[in-house]
Amino acid sequence: MYIPYIEDTDDWVGTPTLLETCRHQLMMCENEIQECTLRPxxxxxxxxxxxxxxxxxxxxxxxxxxxxxxQL
Structure with missing residues (x-):
């Protein structure tokens, strides 16, 4: 079975950490919840x-x- 090479980019500058990724996802979810309550x-x-x-x-x-x- 062929497994393609996936480049390890963890040490690249600008790559978000797991914590940054989680915070961003949380912020997106909060925005979506606010929108879902505002629209109704x-x-x-x-x-x-x-x-x-x-x-x-x-x-x-x-x-x-x-x-x-x-009148009628």
Missing amino acids: REERERIFTLAEFLIEATKERGALRDQLAK
Whole structure:
């Protein structure tokens, strides 16, 4: 079985240590969690705004129906 040569790069300058790699992964996970909590909050605000628009439109529709009924 052929095993390809994998160059040992642990001593290269700029190669992150295991601790640095773990910290970076942790930071990425924290950012993703923050994004996953922020996005639903923003969407709930948008839904609430749309619900308010619907309530206003329903009230306006009712008022216009009443005006039309009075005219007929």
